[in-house]
Amino acid sequence: MHVSTDVLNGTAKAARRRHPAAAWLAENGALVALVVLVVGLSLLSGDFLTVTNLLNVGVQAAVTAILAFGVTFVIITGGIDLSVGSVAALSAIVLAWLSTDSGLPWPLAVLVALAVGLVCGLANAALIAYGKLPPFIATLAMLGIARGLALVISQGSPIALPDAVTHLGDTIGDYLPIPVLVMIAMGLITALILGRTYSGRAIYAIGGNEEAARLSGIKVDRQKLITYGLSGLFAAIAGIVLASRLASAQPQAASGYELDAIAAVVIGGASLSGGKGRAFGTFVGALILAVLRNGLNLLSVSAFWQQVVIGVVIALAVLSDTLRRRATT
Numbered sequence: 001m002h003v004s005t006d007v008l009n010g011t012a013k014a015a016r017r018r019h020p021a022a023a024w025l026a027e028n029g030a031l032v033a034l035v036v037l038v039v040g041l042s043l044l045s046g047d048f049l050t051v052t053n054l055l056n057v058g059v060q061a062a063v064t065a066i067l068a069f070g071v072t073f074v075i076i077t078g079g080i081d082l083s084v085g086s087v088a089a090l091s092a093i094v095l096a097w098l099s100t101d102s103g104l105p106w107p108l109a110v111l112v113a114l115a116v117g118l119v120c121g122l123a124n125a126a127l128i129a130y131g132k133l134p135p136f137i138a139t140l141a142m143l144g145i146a147r148g149l150a151l152v153i154s155q156g157s158p159i160a161l162p163d164a165v166t167h168l169g170d171t172i173g174d175y176l177p178i179p180v181l182v183m184i185a186m187g188l189i190t191a192l193i194l195g196r197t198y199s200g201r202a203i204y205a206i207g208g209n210e211e212a213a214r215l216s217g218i219k220v221d222r223q224k225l226i227t228y229g230l231s232g233l234f235a236a237i238a239g240i241v242l243a244s245r246l247a248s249a250q251p252q253a254a255s256g257y258e259l260d261a262i263a264a265v266v267i268g269g270a271s272l273s274g275g276k277g278r279a280f281g282t283f284v285g286a287l288i289l290a291v292l293r294n295g296l297n298l299l300s301v302s303a304f305w306q307q308v309v310i311g312v313v314i315a316l317a318v319l320s321d322t323l324r325r326r327a328t329t
Contacts, residue, residue, distance in 0.1 A: 029320065030268050030284045037288060041295035048298055055177055061290035062179035063088075063242045063254070065283055067261035068268075069190040070234025072282045073227045075265050076194070077206045078274025079128065079135040081231045085257035086146035087120045088239030089250070093150045095240060096159035096249035106162045114236045120146055121232020122225055129221035143258070150251040158248040168244035179241050183283075186234060191279035199226050207274030263310075264289055267317040271324075288313070 042049045067084045074081045095113035098104040104112070120142055127138035171177045194200040202223045205213040214220045238257075243249040266272060267288055268281030292313065296306045 027269070030281055030288065030317075034284050034288050034291065037291055037295070041291065041298070045295065045298040048295060051175065053294065053298075055171075055175065055180075057287070057290050057294050058180040058183075059177045059245070060294060061286045062177075062183040063238045063245075064257060064260045064264055064289060065183045065286035066186045066234055066238040066241060067254075067257055068264035068282045068286050069186050069279060070231035070238075071258075071261045072190060072265050072270060072277050072279060073193070073203055073230050074135070075207075075262070075270050075272065076203050076274060076277040077224065077227050078210070078272075079224075079227070080139060080262070080272075081121075081124065081228065082136065082139040082258050082262075083120065083124060083142035083146055084231060084235040084238070084261055085254040086143045086150070087117050087232055087235040088242060088254040088257065089252070090120070090146040090150040090153075090239070091117045091236035092239040092243035092249035092253065093154050093159060093251055095165065096161050096243065097153050099162045099165070100160060106164050110165070110240065113240060114233060117232040117234075117236025117239070118229050119232070121229040121235070124232065125225040125228035128228070129224045147251070147255075154249070154251045156251060158246075158250045160248050161243055165240070166244050166247045168241055169247070179245065182237070182241055186237065187279050187283050190282070193230070194277075194279060199223060203227055204275060207271075207276070209275075260286075260289060263314045263317070266321065267313065269321075271321050272318065285317075 038048075047053055067088065071081050071084060091113040094116050095106075095109045098112055099106040099109035124135075124139050124142050127133045127141070128135050131138070133141075168178050168182070172181075194203065202213065202218045205216070205218055206220055206223060210220060239249075239254060242253055246253065264285035265277060265282050266285070268278070268283070268285030270277030270281060289310065292310060293306060296309065301309075
């Protein structure tokens, strides 16, 4: 028997009214997990809650969070973007190469680097929307293309950045790391796009039911161009921030970061089936990964075991999403 979406939504709303505490916990489970994690690590290590260490956690989370904000748009539509780490590296390499080897003024080089990220995202969208490739295959291909181009342009070696760009990795005064400020700015932009724009509403509609969105008049292919374009643009920004911290653009930089970005989005409460996700949840997910890695380092846990722990956390997040979706169907 077919049950309409309105009926299901009405049932879910009625359940939330009956059990407000459980509903709040379901929506903010990642935030609760972050608080528990912070309290636990502060009890286990006296160095965790120091100002220096907390600022370090913020800086560590910045690049992953910026990447994850871009990936959030894609995952809400029910897609995936495996190319963001490679696009970040390529954008940084282009910036460094243009501003040093080619002598282009660094502001123009930054704009070109951002354009490179945008073009990579649009290429992903074109392959998916018009070439009808699955997002996994299209973005996997871009992962290889972008990483290969980064290696070709740099000839496999790091390229120094102009001093003006490396200042992006500095701290204003003693307590305001610029990467953290960039992360917060990108988070606010993500929240604004998702919550206050037509494209944001369209992204949720496409993730909920792509065919229904198309029939309701949403230009799905155009919105996918916007969605993947934003993901590529955010990846370029993350690549520039990462390069500024390293004081050079490295062709192998951000390798594997795409997995951390996807993990942050899922841990933050987004659904891999689409239609669900928030900028704040993604921010919390990125913080959980950074806090977890930082705390395990303070506790002198082997890097090998750290990968095991993070893998378990990701598996639990996906399992939680699966159980939550079953409970509402």
